[in-house]
Amino acid sequence: MRESFARFAVLAGTLLVFAAVWWVIAAAVNNPREIVGPVQTGTAFVRLFTDPPLTRLLASGLQVTITSILLGFALAVVVGVPVGVLMGRYLVVDLFCDPWVNIWYSIPAIAFVPLAMNWTGVSATSSVIIAFLITVFTVIINVYSGVRNVSGSLVDCGMAYGATQTQVMTKIILPATLPNIMVGLRLGISRAIEGVIIAEMVFTVVGLGGVMDDAADNLQLALSGALIIVLAIVSLAFAEVVKHMTTRAVAWKESQAMVRE
Amino acid sequence: MKSSAGTPFSVKLGIFAASLGLFIVVWEVAALSAGNSLIIVGPVPVLQALISLLQNHLPGGTLGIQGADDAILQTLATILFGFILACAVGIPVGLVMGRWKKAEMLIDPWLSAAYSIPIVILIPMLYFAIGADFFAEVFVTFLITVSTIIVNTHHGVKYVSNALAEVGKSYGASERQFMAKIILPASMPDIISGMRIGMGRAILAAVLAEVLLSGNGLGGMMMTFQDVLDTPYMMAVVLLIALMGIAVLQLPKLLERRLFRWREMESLSRGIGR
Numbered sequence: 001m002r003e004s005f006a007r008f009a010v011l012a013g014t015l016l017v018f019a020a021v022w023w024v025i026a027a028a029v030n031n032p033r034e035i036v037g038p039v040q041t042g043t044a045f046v047r048l049f050t051d052p053p054l055t056r057l058l059a060s061g062l063q064v065t066i067t068s069i070l071l072g073f074a075l076a077v078v079v080g081v082p083v084g085v086l087m088g089r090y091l092v093v094d095l096f097c098d099p100w101v102n103i104w105y106s107i108p109a110i111a112f113v114p115l116a117m118n119w120t121g122v123s124a125t126s127s128v129i130i131a132f133l134i135t136v137f138t139v140i141i142n143v144y145s146g147v148r149n150v151s152g153s154l155v156d157c158g159m160a161y162g163a164t165q166t167q168v169m170t171k172i173i174l175p176a177t178l179p180n181i182m183v184g185l186r187l188g189i190s191r192a193i194e195g196v197i198i199a200e201m202v203f204t205v206v207g208l209g210g211v212m213d214d215a216a217d218n219l220q221l222a223l224s225g226a227l228i229i230v231l232a233i234v235s236l237a238f239a240e241v242v243k244h245m246t247t248r249a250v251a252w253k254e255s256q257a258m259v260r261e
Numbered sequence: 262m263k264s265s266a267g268t269p270f271s272v273k274l275g276i277f278a279a280s281l282g283l284f285i286v287v288w289e290v291a292a293l294s295a296g297n298s299l300i301i302v303g304p305v306p307v308l309q310a311l312i313s314l315l316q317n318h319l320p321g322g323t324l325g326i327q328g329a330d331d332a333i334l335q336t337l338a339t340i341l342f343g344f345i346l347a348c349a350v351g352i353p354v355g356l357v358m359g360r361w362k363k364a365e366m367l368i369d370p371w372l373s374a375a376y377s378i379p380i381v382i383l384i385p386m387l388y389f390a391i392g393a394d395f396f397a398e399v400f401v402t403f404l405i406t407v408s409t410i411i412v413n414t415h416h417g418v419k420y421v422s423n424a425l426a427e428v429g430k431s432y433g434a435s436e437r438q439f440m441a442k443i444i445l446p447a448s449m450p451d452i453i454s455g456m457r458i459g460m461g462r463a464i465l466a467a468v469l470a471e472v473l474l475s476g477n478g479l480g481g482m483m484m485t486f487q488d489v490l491d492t493p494y495m496m497a498v499v500l501l502i503a504l505m506g507i508a509v510l511q512l513p514k515l516l517e518r519r520l521f522r523w524r525e526m527e528s529l530s531r532g533i534g535r
Contacts, residue, residue: 006366007366010366010367010369010370011370014367014370014371029390033389034389034390035389035390091268092276095268095272095273095276095277096276096279096280097280099277099280100280100284103503103507106461106503106506106507106510107502107503107506108461108464108465108468108469108502108506109465109469110465110468110469110472110480111468111483111499111502111503111506113472114483114484114486114487114495114499115496115499117487118299118300118301118487118492118495119300119301190377190379193379194379194381197379197381197382198381198469201381201382201384201385201473202472202473202484209382212382212385213385216385216386216388216389217385219389221386221389224385224386225386228382228383228386231379231382232378232382235377235378235379236377236378239377
């Protein structure tokens with residue numbers, strides 16, 4: 001109780017310090033074309049929800065951005081988990097895919113942007129493709145290393161009791177890999193968010209990232225700052241939801257894990 | 262579980278060659294079936310464009326951009342300066358956070374904010390505050406990389422085995438010896454994993470900063486070719502960025518191998534990435 005109160009106090013203090021430092025810098029620079037202070041940004045943030053044209057802009061941008069993140073992430077999970085499991089289970093698949101997965105994993109997200117632009121133009125579809133490409137290899141790598149680390153004795157035990165291949169897969173390997181799959185999802189969602197935002201910033205006409213970049217280009221820095229706050233809240237919300245889901249899904253496993261300080 | 266460690270190298274090489282062949286065939290088929298050089302071109306034109314880029318020939322219609330050698334140097338310099346700066350700041354901050362609980366409590370909210378919000382959204386705003394020159398790009402690279410370095414260093418120090426720490430204390434190690442001889446070596450695997458992941462972040466940050474800020478370097482070159490719809494050259498630069506990324510990522514791995522020759526690679530920490 002005391003601990004959580006202290007934590008809350010530090011958090012509130014941090015926010016205050018942040019706002020104060022921001023305010024002092026903005027006041028010292030005193031040029032709204034270089035940096036806008038917290039007050040103007042806060043006003044712009046309120047206007048986003050009270051000014052009807054801005055609210056419409058926010059709603060449509062938000063809808064596109066959230067849909068792109070969800071679609072890219074879902075596709076990456078649907079493709080990444082089976083590929084990771086197959087790579088971990090079958091040596092041939094492993095040898096065949098492993099170099100490619102590592103190569104594609106090390107390509108920075110921004111390099112996919114012009115390629116996707118060629119394929120599907122400056123559109124939300126391109127954001128989805130980029131989010132998918134940047135997320136899927138993270139998911140594959142985590143699922144793969146989870147399957148590889150499934151204890152051999154678990155599988156041997158299943159085999160000895162005459163489990164079929166399907167049963168080994170669904171009753172032994174998948175449950176034992178679940179914690180790694182969840183880590184993959186947690187890392188994956190933040191990559192999907194980043195991929196979509198990067199794509200939208202370069203496209204400048206798609207989604208909330210586009211609205212934000214466009215506002216900055218038109219020197220509406222307060223609006224741009226307010227949209228950054230919205231995007232930050234959206235990313236935090238996504239990360240929290242996935243974290244919550246994944247923690248619930250592996251609660252049984254963590255209850256068996258060693259107790260840490 | 263089957264392991265890939267026991268497979269002979271020749272078999273691995275053969276299978277990799279087969280998968281490389283398959284990749285090239287799929288690429289060529291995709292290019293042929295698209296039949297439109299504005300969408301995708303096959304491997305041959307891209308390789309030709311890559312070779313002519315490396316010989317510093319630029320196609321017509323792209324006057325006023327850097328040659329490929331300058332672009333590569335600039336991007337590399339941005340990555341390395343930003344990365345080194347991030348290490349120089351991030352490792353000490355992580356050490357302090359892991360060692361003293363008060364510091365941890367003060368810094369942690371900043372860190373988790375920097376870690377769970379995609380910092381890249383700040384780039385368009387930063388343009389107005391810091392401009393679009395080389396230093397601005399190094400700063401962006403630093404900003405995006407440093408939290409990864411801090412988080413991994415912090416994690417490494419925090420979970421240094423208490424047995425090690427107790428031995429040091431009971432033999433009367435001074436604070437300085439304690440840090441230099443016990444904490445730092447014991448948390449080195451995590452620091453290096455942080456550097457490995459951070460290097461990936463630095464590559465992304467540097468190229469993204471070039472695309473969004475200055476339009477120089479490989480990132481700027483890539484978008485210039487995209488703007489003039491020169492697909493072979495655009496894809497050649499993408500390939501170049503990918504190759505450079507893979508090459509630069511080997512640096513932390515080399516360091517890891519040098520420092521931990523005595524240790525089984527697999528037992529090293531995988532690190533905390535995003």
